[in-house]
Amino acid sequence: MRIVHLSTVHHDWDNRIVNKECRALAEAGHEVHLVISADEDRVTHGVHVHAIQRRSRARRLLGSQWEGWRKVAELKPDLVHIHDPELIPMGVTFARTRGVPLIYDAHEDLVKQLTTKPWLGPRTARLINPVARQLLHLADANCAAIVTATDDIAASFSPTRGGRDRPVVTVRNLPWGRDFTVVDVARNPRTAVYTGDLTQERGASLMVHAIEQAPEATLVLAGRLLVPESEIERPQVDYRGLVPPSELPGIIAGARVGLIFLKRLPNYENSIPTKVFEYMASGVPFLATDFASWKQLFGGCEGGVFVDSDDPEAVVRELKSLLDDPERCAELGRRGRRAVEQEFSFEAEATKLVGLVETLG
Structure with missing residues (x-):
């Protein structure tokens, strides 16, 4: 046809x-x-x-x-x-x-x-x-x-x-399971990643705030910049711009943890977050907003950590905890990848x- x-x-x-x-x-x-x-x-x-x-x-x-x-x-x-x-x-x-x-x-x-x-x-x-x-x-x-x-x-x-x-x-x-190669995140540097549109509703300022509280850590961002550039211009932020989907697996593979923080808006609370699946497909653990629907969908996988993203200090604590524990990240990542192979591809x-x-x- x-x-x-x-x-x-x-x-x-x-x-x-x-x-x-x-x-x-x-x-x-x-x-x-x-x-x-x-x-x-x-x-x-x-x-x-x-x-x-x-x-x-x-x-x-x-x-x-x-x-x-x-x-x-x-x-x-x-x-x-x-x-x-x-x-x-x-x-x-x-x-x-x-x-x-x-x-x-x-x-x-x-x-x-x-x-x-x-x-x-x-x-x-x-x-x-x-x-x-x-x-x-x-x-x-x-x-x-x-x-x-x-x-x-x-x-x-x-x-x-x-x-x-x-x-x-x-x-x-x-995600296409075959597009993502599993990485050993324990060997990755103290890097967090977010891929997607950069807006305040999607946690742009929150992610920047959290990474600034994590010593010797870097935040890699890839996506359309829909907030003023000044919001993300920080020494610890590496903004890659909008990249083709084929480049996303490589960007995600360099991180120790993947982030997704959304505001509690009706359209988000029951969404299916593509980014979480992509992090899991790479063997990278996620740190995500604790929406009830997300906890129900991903909770059994034990591929990451949920946090109240309305509490910036809670986000900082969980992010630092993950970046400081590469072996825990590796175990969460393995569980996430297994869930993708079995159910989420x-x-x-x-x-x-x-x-x-x-x-x-």
């Missing part, structure tokens, strides 16, 4: 879109294209990336949509897979007029996500909330299939459409996605 993925919101190295879903379909033998904001066309993991212009949020709604759908039409797809809520109306129209199946991919709970957007005030979020619900209803009523990142999000969509069964499939953001998720696509073709 010729499958076209489209996003006007996500960056062109998005791990879920490029390195997981598109890659899985290409490896299964399908012709996969991705239309997305990028600097230039390229081929990655057998996926043909078609660059559209990067635009501001306001200009994206019209300019990027027009350019993106024009490229999709030129590719004459057998199936279209969209990744942004704002693409739903045009996606439904395209699917109807061209007679091709449409998949909507819900990366996050859109309604809850609105409360985490720093550029939306509470009043604006309340005004937009009905629009978000209407978009999701439009997708629910018209898409041939829905793909979601969590079971909680999947439960918000209907398993039927027009009286017939309609697939709603959870494809979790797990994308290989199984890829099978679900490929199976879904092939039932629609």
Whole structure:
């Protein structure tokens, strides 16, 4: 099949879109294209990336949509897979007029996500909330299939459409087990790592504060910088910028502990944290916010430590304790890697996605 993925919101190295879903379909033998904001066309993991212009949020709604759908039409797809809520109306129209199946991919709970957007005030979020619900209803009523990142999000969509069964499939953001080589973290220097968007809601200042309290320790950060650069410019911070997913395993492998501290926001408390899985896949223990859902998901693995990230001094204590005990880190890391091998790898998720696509073709 010729499958076209489209996003006007996500960056062109998005791990879920490029390195997981598109890659899985290409490896299964399908012709996969991705239309997305990028600097230039390229081929990655057998996926043909078609660059559209990067635009501001306001200009994206019209300019990027027009350019993106024009490229999709030129590719004459057998199936279209969209990744942004704002693409739903045009996606439904395209699917109807061209007679091709449409998949909507819900990366996050859109309604809850609105409360985490720093550029939306509470009043604006309340005004937009009905629009978000209407978009999701439009997708629910018209898409041939829905793909979601969590079971909680999947439960918000209907398993039927027009009286017939309609697939709603959870494809979790797990790591490819084969991409990560297990390291002996006991031999690693006193280094903590975080990979992902750098925002205050994702603990940017907290991580910097904690590493400054740990003598002779370094914090390696890799991801989009969405806070002022002055927030992370410290002697103990090594900022690598936004890197391709293929470089993340090597960056993680150099650390003794992986960090993830999120604020207690509705969209985060029931999320599935990709970073924790990636740390575990490398044999690196995690230090993470003690969300109840995370403790339930990861607690039995004993691959890391949970902490109240609303208490900065508790975070400092736990981070110093891990950095000071390389043998404990190594044991936690071994347990985490074992859990990935047995339960938490994308290989199984890829099978679900490929199976879904092939039932629609």
